Amino acid sequence: MEITNVETVQLQYEMEEPWGLSRDREVGTRTAAIVVIDTDAGITGIGEGVGPEPYIVERIVEEKYAPRLVGEDPLDIEFLWQTLLTDDLYWDQKGQGVAAASGVDIALWDIAGKYYEEPVYRLLGGDAGGNGQLKAYASDLFWTDTDTMADRAAEYIDRGFAGVKTHLGRGIDADEERVAAIRDAIGDAALMVDMNCGYDRPEAFRAGQMLEEYDVYWYEEPLSPYNVDGLADLRRKLDVPIATGENEYTKWGFRELFEAGAVDYAMPDTMRCGGITEANKICTLAESFGVVCSPHCYTTGVGLAATMHVMAASPATQWLEFDPTDFPLYESLFASSLEVSDGQVSLPTDPGLGVQLDGATVDRYRLD
CATH class of the missing domain: 3.30.390.10 (Enolase-like, N-terminal domain)
Known part of the structure; x- marks a missing residue:
């Protein structure tokens, strides 16, 4: 061939x-x-x-x-x-x-x-979890008014997701207002907070202290991805776990994060870090360092499928990042219907990734 x-x-x-x-x-x-x-x-x-x-x-x-x-x-x-x-x-x-x-x-x-x-995950070693599913969190709570963010978070928990992620980083007081409202809305469910590299080290430390008070599950990208020493310093000083890695590349980049003690939840993006080949190696490397992998995945259905296959084959992974909106380039690109129930996403069973380029969808959204 x-x-x-x-x-x-x-x-x-x-x-x-x-x-x-x-x-x-x-x-x-x-x-x-x-x-x-x-x-x-x-x-x-x-x-x-x-x-x-x-x-x-x-x-x-x-x-x-x-x-x-x-x-x-x-x-x-x-x-x-x-x-x-x-x-x-x-x-x-x-x-x-x-x-x-x-x-x-x-x-x-x-x-x-x-x-x-x-299915690709079987070529990588099979279903490490043994149940044909991945636990997902809803990743959609981008910055808007406090009540809207809290209401939307509650809707996702009502749909069966065990966790939600919100995007903050516009000042500690404004951040806290939204964290408090979301925590109140979702109860004991997992709350992940992503700062999208929005703070310098002193601000990130103060924000982290605030997040500790609300039992935040992880504190994502508080600093620039260049600031590995700063991430390690935050991890030493704060109780809230540090998540980072979506802007990192290859196993060599992640080795630097792991050796520096800069991350609790590593977030390789399969579509960016080197593909399935490299993401699989990063998960293995993370396992050897005792670091959990929760891959970054906010893209089309093709990227979602690739991420799912990598996660399925690794015992080091937790929490599939799932887009719960009606994004038209998401579930429509799967060859068979994607099964999502009570926050669990079933693994694709079709050969390969289990995706296809739907002609009508591609024609509608294709850039000439």
Whole structure:
């Protein structure tokens, strides 16, 4: 079997209301770069690379990586990973070169699963949890008025999710007002707080002390991802666990976090850190350091599926990040209906990732 073509499909969804993030930032669109790899056996693989700019991922995939891939055996996944990321004189250690390679790698695993007629997680070692499901938390509470955030959090708990995540980072007093309201609304359910790198070290410490009072489950990205020493310092001084890693790349980047003692919940993004191949290794590395992996995953259904397969195969993982909104590029991209019940998401059973590019959906949201 040989690779015959590699291309990227750019998708974009205009949100009805923009996300509110830390430091008064807002995001009004959701974009995606879907990597499609064809073979002479008639098997097509689908992957996703998170850049976040999809046009850059497309350029790297189609102009830099495609010439190296065409004619190669898509089942030689480890060889091709090395070809893309470690065979150059000047390596792409981090950034969008790795993100683009992540999309390629995920598509290769999709091909492998379809070739062997098995879900990808079975090729990675099978269902480590043994029950065919992953526990999920609802990840949607972006910054808005306090009552709306609290009401929405309560709705997700009523739908069966055991935890919710909110995005703060606009001043400790305003943050506390929302944390208090959400805690009151959800009772004893898990409350994760994401600061989206919104604070410097003194502010992050004061915010962390505040979060301790509300029994917050984890304190996500309080600092810039460059500030590994600062994250380690916060972890030593605070009782609330530190979660970080969505902006980190490869096993070498995560080794730095683990050796520094900078993280309790590691959050590799499969679509960014190096694909399924590398995310699987990061989970194994985390297990050896006694660190829990809760992968970052806020993307399309392709990325969700890839994340689920990685998590299913690792005993080091907990908490699937799940988008509970009506995002049209999410569940519609699964080949079979995604089963979500009482905060548990069932593993895909179709060969490969279990995803497909729905023609009508792609036509509607494709960027020309």
